[in-house]
Each structure stands twice: as C-alpha cells, then as structure tokens.
Amino acid sequence: MADNICIPFVILGITDGPLKFLYNGNLRTDPSKKLSDLNEDIWGYIDMLKLAFDGTPSIKYYKLEDPLSGDTEEIKQSCSLSFSGPEKLSKAYSLARSDIIERCNLADTSEKIKDMQYRLLIVVTWSKTLTSSYAGEILPTIHENGPSAREEALERAYKRDSPSTEATLERVRLRQKSNISDAFYNNRPLSLGPTPIAVYEPAFARFAEKVNKTNIVSGDFTREELQFALDFIRTCSRHYANETKRHEDLETLDFPGFVNLWLEQTIHGPNNSTYRPDGGKKYTSRFRQAVFTVLAELKNEKGEGNCDASDQVQCSYTKAYEGLRQQSCCPAFLIALTGVDLVIWGAVTADRFFFEPLASIMLVPMPKNSGRTALESKMLEVVNVFRALREGVDELVEHYAKLPNPPSVLTSDSANGSRPIATRSGGGTSCSGGGGKGRTSGGTSRSGGGGKVRSGGGPTFHTNEYIPGMFPRWHVFVSESEEYKLEYVRRLPTNFEKPIFLAKMTGGSEVGKDVVVKFAPSYCPEAHKLLGDLKLAPKLHYAKFEPCSKGNPDAPDMWVVVMDFIEKATHPSMQLEERHSTKLRRCVDELHAKGYVYGDLRRPNILVRDDELFLIDFDWANEKSKARYPLHIYLEETPSTHNWHRGVTRGGEIEIEHDVYRLESIIAGKV
The missing domain is CATH 3.30.200 (Phosphorylase Kinase; domain 1)
Structure with missing residues (x-):
C-alpha cells in the first residue's frame, strides 16, 4: 500500500454573494483515491465547523495556478482579495470535470500541490444563508428548524425503507451527515450531537442517575429480581447457533413487574407495511391508543447479520409514533442486545430524532475487587439497571397518560399511506380534515389562519407553529x-x-x-x-x-x-470597532478584578448593538484556580485556526494571561 499523501487545502463558501473563507488545513489521504472520493472527508470538516445550510450543498474542486501561502490570517486576506466573487475564480481552473474525477487519482493530480502550498481550492455552494460559530458574522438564525422543517425530516424518515435495510452500514453512512434532514442525532459522528434528551423528558435523567450509582446493595432487591439477573446473565453468555433460539430463551425471562419484554412487536408503516422489532413494551391510553414505551432489537453475536442492533432499533423508533408527534416528544427507551452486550438508549422526537446511550453493560462477569465474586457484582449491575428501566418506563406511562386528547391516528387512509391532519385546539390535539387555527395564544400561525399542509403520495402533515414536543x-x-x-x-x-x-x-x-x-x-x-x-x-x-x-x-x-x-444584536465583525473594543476590555478587566476568569473568549460569545457590547456564555467561567478548560476543547490543526494561548491544554487551568491573550487577539482582528 502506498504511503498517504498530504494535500494542503482551502475551503471557501458561497451563496449568491461573495465567497467567504471557511477553513484551511492539510488532508492526509490515500493517493489511490479519486478526487470525488474527497467529498466524504470534506463533509467531515463541514460537520466540524458546525455549518448549517438550506438544501444540499455542492462541492467543487479547483487547482490554483498561483498557490496561496502563509498562516491562516494571510490566507484569509489572500482569499478576500483574490476571490471576492464567483467571477474571480478565473484565476483557477476546475478539477471537477468528469474525465478527471472518474479517471484520475489523487497521486496523478497532486504532483503540483504536494509542495505544501495551498493549491487545492474547495468551494461549497449552498442555497441560502450559512451560519457557523467560526465563519458567520451575524447572530445565528434558525436554519431549517421549526415545525415545517421538523415535519419534512420526519416525513423523510417515515418514507424510508424498513429498519433492517436502513440500518445497514451502507445506508447509515449515507444518512449520518449534517446535511441530511432526517439524520439521527446520536453522536455518530460526533458532529451529530443531540440536545440532551432529559431537557424534554426528565425521566431519562433519573434513569441515568440510578444506573450510575455505585453503592448497590443486594438487600434492596427481591429474591425474584436477583433470580432474573442470574438467569439473564446465564442466557446471554451462552453461544447460540442462531438468533431465533436466543430469542426464544429470552422470551421466557420476565423481570418482576416488567414482563414480556422480548415478545415480538408490530409497527404499522405507510402503504400497509409492517415492521417487527424483536421486543418492546406498549402502553394503551384511555383513548385506546397504544404507544411504545420500549422498543428492542436483538442480534445473536457481533459480526452476525447485516446491521447493528442500536442502528436498527433507532430506525424502528422513527416509524412508531406517527400520530403523537404533534403533541409529544415521544419519549422511549430503546434496547439493543448483541450477544453479551446490552445498550439502553433514550429517544425523543424534538426538532429532529435525538438519541442518547444511557446504560451499557457487558454481560460477562468481571472482577471488581468489591468483596464480591465477579458474578455477584454483575448480577447487582444487571438487577439495578432493570429496576431503573422498569421505574423509567412507569414515568413514560405517566407522560403518555397525561396527553390531553386522542392522538391524531384515530383515522388514516391505509391505501395511500397518508396520516390524518392533527390540529391544536385548546389544551390538546384533535383530528380534522383540513385547516386549523394553529396556536391560539402566545404565538402566531405560519400562514394566515392555518398551518402548512404537506400532501402527496406519502404521509400528510399539518404543521402548527407550536408543537409541545419541540x-x-x-x-x-x-x-x-x-x-x-x-x-x-x-x-x-x-x-x-x-x-x-x-x-x-x-x-x-x-x-x-x-x-x-x-x-x-x-x-x-x-x-x-x-x-x-x-x-x-x-x-x-x-x-x-x-x-x-x-x-x-x-x-x-x-x-x-x-x-x-438582546434584540437586534449581532456578533462583531472581524475588525472590532474602537467603542466595542473598549467595552470588551472592560468586561475582562472587571472579571479579573473580582477574581474570575472567562476562558471562552470568542466572537460567537460577544454581541454588539449600536454602542453596546454584551458578553454571553459563562459556561467555562469560574473563580481563578477553579476554572478549567473542557477536555474536548478544539486544539487540532494549526494553532492559528483558533489561536489559543500556547499554555492552553485539555482540562488545564484557565489563566488570566490566557484571557488577556484572547482579548488582544480579538481586538487586533486575528481571531
């Protein structure tokens, strides 16, 4: 295998205005790749920059006749002078011709760019306003968010293929990108980080607190609960010839007060389709509507089957709550069991599909040095998790029991797979054949007297301005x-x-x-x-x-x-005005004078409005000697990318001199 080559590159972005510098770096990659194969790598950088855009951006590649050189600030300056508009790209010629992309690999096209000068120019084109913590100069606005975009994403997921198909690695890799509206926000990759789901359903926080406790005492559990734990470990630790036999044995195990977990369930999808997850729990409301509080998927062993149990159960979740999403965040526990590996996820449907792993257990006894045998320790871990799961499900039942009116799935047209139109009326949700007045107080409808109605061959949505689950x-x-x-x-x-x-x-x-x-x-x-x-x-x-x-x-x-x-406030431009520089300096001086350090001094944490300046985001701030940088602070690539003080380290102490360094860098227009 040939050694990887290093290609310096610059990313620019454009809508209908001037080109904007986004990023520069060095890409190490396989020389046998074709230029078109770089798209996935470039999406990784776009995800890292937290860019958001309308529609699906396109990526084009150019090789500069005259290379760019210097540090990040010099490259920014060169780009602003050389490429102030699309027509200025005449200085470069495109590498995006199909014959080059299809026939040439990077080793062929990199001969003149491997001299460590920036000759490879990458232009990302999108349809509307882009916002970014690094590139944007205005206060971030909602992009592709809100009820309408939410329903578009849910509709797309609803119309996708079966969970077993969508969970294959090929499909997951295509879906899990920031520009895909129905991507699962589950930290895979890290750029798809979810909103903490306990914000929407606090039962998940209580579950996590219970499973993470360390002082587990056997006397807190009943004889039947402990017997279940032993039987569950015995069953999961066996080697089965196939998944069917493993499933049959799991069906015989019931945790007290939490029975029939591994009975196969049925989810009804569009066009009379049905999906059958390996297990789950349903709650039937007083309106005779059944909703899942738990969904479960089973795989016999690692390496068997064509998909991951966690991916598949998440895909099943997206099919299971069609009538409830107008009035609930649809909280559920998702169980993925693969051989001896048990993972329990929490799931909600808010702006998008948000998933967080809440518990992960390897069901093989492990020595703990706790005065107990390895099997005893594992039994206590298992029984504690299932007790917490049972109590968590009870909380979700309370959530669904409190929903005020019948969900909007009481009628449907199974012939074309459409769903009823849900409208908000008073305290709850009802079914109707059309219009609706949207939100009745404290808000406005999206269009005139009704919400936006989507129709076509797939599900039908009525979008209100206010959806509680969001x-x-x-x-x-x-x-x-x-x-x-x-x-x-x-x-x-x-x-x-x-x-x-x-x-x-x-x-x-x-x-x-x-x-x-x-x-x-x-x-x-x-x-x-x-x-x-x-x-x-x-x-x-x-x-x-x-x-x-x-x-x-x-x-x-x-x-x-x-x-x-702060209404009508914006983030400051690259060159801070003197009136704002004075106030920013005062912010830092006042904090230091009272014994505090700030740490995260960046333009996204500064707002300006006329003569006013406001510092926001005090997550890192603390008393000096107590304040620490987060372990995941972004320090990769060239130091000039974010221009942290050279003394900044992961988990290191935030120093006064670090704040001063950032202050002077911002005032000088360096960051």
Whole structure:
C-alpha cells in the first residue's frame, strides 16, 4: 500500500454573494483515491465547523495556478482579495470535470500541490444563508428548524425503507451527515450531537442517575429480581447457533413487574407495511391508543447479520409514533442486545430524532475487587439497571397518560399511506380534515389562519407553529419569592447540540417578556451577574442547577439559565470597532478584578448593538484556580485556526494571561 499523501487545502463558501473563507488545513489521504472520493472527508470538516445550510450543498474542486501561502490570517486576506466573487475564480481552473474525477487519482493530480502550498481550492455552494460559530458574522438564525422543517425530516424518515435495510452500514453512512434532514442525532459522528434528551423528558435523567450509582446493595432487591439477573446473565453468555433460539430463551425471562419484554412487536408503516422489532413494551391510553414505551432489537453475536442492533432499533423508533408527534416528544427507551452486550438508549422526537446511550453493560462477569465474586457484582449491575428501566418506563406511562386528547391516528387512509391532519385546539390535539387555527395564544400561525399542509403520495402533515414536543419540560421557576412561567417560542442556535431557546416570561411585573433560556452542564452565575449589573452582559433572571428528583419532576439535572433576549444584536465583525473594543476590555478587566476568569473568549460569545457590547456564555467561567478548560476543547490543526494561548491544554487551568491573550487577539482582528 502506498504511503498517504498530504494535500494542503482551502475551503471557501458561497451563496449568491461573495465567497467567504471557511477553513484551511492539510488532508492526509490515500493517493489511490479519486478526487470525488474527497467529498466524504470534506463533509467531515463541514460537520466540524458546525455549518448549517438550506438544501444540499455542492462541492467543487479547483487547482490554483498561483498557490496561496502563509498562516491562516494571510490566507484569509489572500482569499478576500483574490476571490471576492464567483467571477474571480478565473484565476483557477476546475478539477471537477468528469474525465478527471472518474479517471484520475489523487497521486496523478497532486504532483503540483504536494509542495505544501495551498493549491487545492474547495468551494461549497449552498442555497441560502450559512451560519457557523467560526465563519458567520451575524447572530445565528434558525436554519431549517421549526415545525415545517421538523415535519419534512420526519416525513423523510417515515418514507424510508424498513429498519433492517436502513440500518445497514451502507445506508447509515449515507444518512449520518449534517446535511441530511432526517439524520439521527446520536453522536455518530460526533458532529451529530443531540440536545440532551432529559431537557424534554426528565425521566431519562433519573434513569441515568440510578444506573450510575455505585453503592448497590443486594438487600434492596427481591429474591425474584436477583433470580432474573442470574438467569439473564446465564442466557446471554451462552453461544447460540442462531438468533431465533436466543430469542426464544429470552422470551421466557420476565423481570418482576416488567414482563414480556422480548415478545415480538408490530409497527404499522405507510402503504400497509409492517415492521417487527424483536421486543418492546406498549402502553394503551384511555383513548385506546397504544404507544411504545420500549422498543428492542436483538442480534445473536457481533459480526452476525447485516446491521447493528442500536442502528436498527433507532430506525424502528422513527416509524412508531406517527400520530403523537404533534403533541409529544415521544419519549422511549430503546434496547439493543448483541450477544453479551446490552445498550439502553433514550429517544425523543424534538426538532429532529435525538438519541442518547444511557446504560451499557457487558454481560460477562468481571472482577471488581468489591468483596464480591465477579458474578455477584454483575448480577447487582444487571438487577439495578432493570429496576431503573422498569421505574423509567412507569414515568413514560405517566407522560403518555397525561396527553390531553386522542392522538391524531384515530383515522388514516391505509391505501395511500397518508396520516390524518392533527390540529391544536385548546389544551390538546384533535383530528380534522383540513385547516386549523394553529396556536391560539402566545404565538402566531405560519400562514394566515392555518398551518402548512404537506400532501402527496406519502404521509400528510399539518404543521402548527407550536408543537409541545419541540420544547423543554422545565417551564416554571421562582425568583425572589415570585413565580415565573415560560412559554417557549423557538430554538435559538442552529446547532442542535446546544439547548438554548427563546421564550416568553410572565410573572411579577413581567408579561410576555422575551428571554433566553439556556440549559448547560456548568455555569458561573456570579460572573454573569457581575457583568450583567454593569450592562455588559444580558440581565440575569435565574441561574440554578436543577437536580432531577421526585420533588422536582420537570428538572433536567442541568444548570438552567434565564436571561434577557438582546434584540437586534449581532456578533462583531472581524475588525472590532474602537467603542466595542473598549467595552470588551472592560468586561475582562472587571472579571479579573473580582477574581474570575472567562476562558471562552470568542466572537460567537460577544454581541454588539449600536454602542453596546454584551458578553454571553459563562459556561467555562469560574473563580481563578477553579476554572478549567473542557477536555474536548478544539486544539487540532494549526494553532492559528483558533489561536489559543500556547499554555492552553485539555482540562488545564484557565489563566488570566490566557484571557488577556484572547482579548488582544480579538481586538487586533486575528481571531
């Protein structure tokens, strides 16, 4: 096999305006690849940059006659001078001709670009506004989000092939890209990170807390529960000739109060199709509508079959809740069992399909040095997980039992696979043959007196402006003895991984005040309030860690922050105006004077409006000596890409000098 070659490249982006510099780097790749094979690598960089766009972008390749050289800032400058518009690409000639793509490999085309100068130019073209934490200069707007885009994504998933087909590696690789509307946000790849699902259904946070506890005591469980754990481990650890026999033996095992988990289920799809997951649990509501609280898929052993159990059960989930998505986030536990490997996922349907692994167990006894045998330790681990699963499913039953009106699947046209039109009326959802008034209070419909109706050969959707499943459960808080209620309006960032929402706040003297609600694993309210009191950060209304507990049923086990929404604010341009530079310097000085460091000083965390400047996002901030960089801070590629201080390390202490370095770099227009 030939050694990999290194190709320096520059990525530019364009809509109907000027070309915009996005990224430069060095790509190590197999020289036998054709140029068209680079598309997958380039999508990886686009995913890394958190780019969002309307439609499906195209990628074209150019080889520059005159190479670009220098560091990132010099290359940016060269691009702005040389390629200020599409017509300026006359200085380069296209490598995108079909004869080159089909007949030439990279070794043939790289002879003049392997001199480590930037000759390979990659242009990504999309249809509308692009937003990016790195490339955008305006406050991120909702792109391909909202009810209409949501329904388009769900419709696309609903019309795909069977779960067993869609879960094959070939199909998964095609679907799991950021430009695919119905991609599964399950951290595969990492660029498809989901919103934490406990934001929508806190039962998942309570389940995770239970399965992660370390002080598991055998006396907490019944004799029958412990017997199940032993039988389950025995069964899973056997080698079976085929999946059918393994499935038959699993069907005989029942956890107390949680029976028939491995009975084959039936999901009804479009055009009279049916899908049969290997197991699951159903709840039948008082309206006689059955919904899945659990779906399960089984594989006999690793390497058998043509797909992964986790991928298949996630595909099954996308087919199973068609009538409920207008009124619920459709929470469910998904079980994937492959030989001795058990994975339990949580699933919700919010803006898109969000999945998170909540428990993973290898069902072979492992020594723990705990004063117990390896088998005893594994039995306690298993019984604890199944107890938590049973209790978690009970919570999901409560969720579905509280849905106010019959789901919109009471009638359907099975001949053409269409679904009924769901409209929102008062407190719930009803079925109708058309129109509907959309949201009745606190919002506006998308078009006139009704929502957008999609029709055609597939399912029919009625899209309302307000869909409860798209928004967090947490919506009431108390501050200074006053109770406040939140009515969510829309998601703010284009990055689904960030749970930040625009909401209307009512309480005390406030009625329908626009606020930003942010959910985060860490936050420093003291630093935020310090700058907020100086009008250098949005006014802080609430910031508290909300632990999941029986007394706090809507809590997501995260920090919840409520602050003013700064209307008409934008991120600053590359060259900060002097009036804004002065205020940014004051932000940093005030924090340092009170013993705080900030850490994440970047343009996406700065807002400007007229003469005002606001610092936002205090996730990394803390008292000096306590503040640490996240382990996953982006430090790859050339240092100039993000221009962190050379002392910045993963998990390292955030220093005052690091803040100062970033401050001066931003003011100088270097980052």
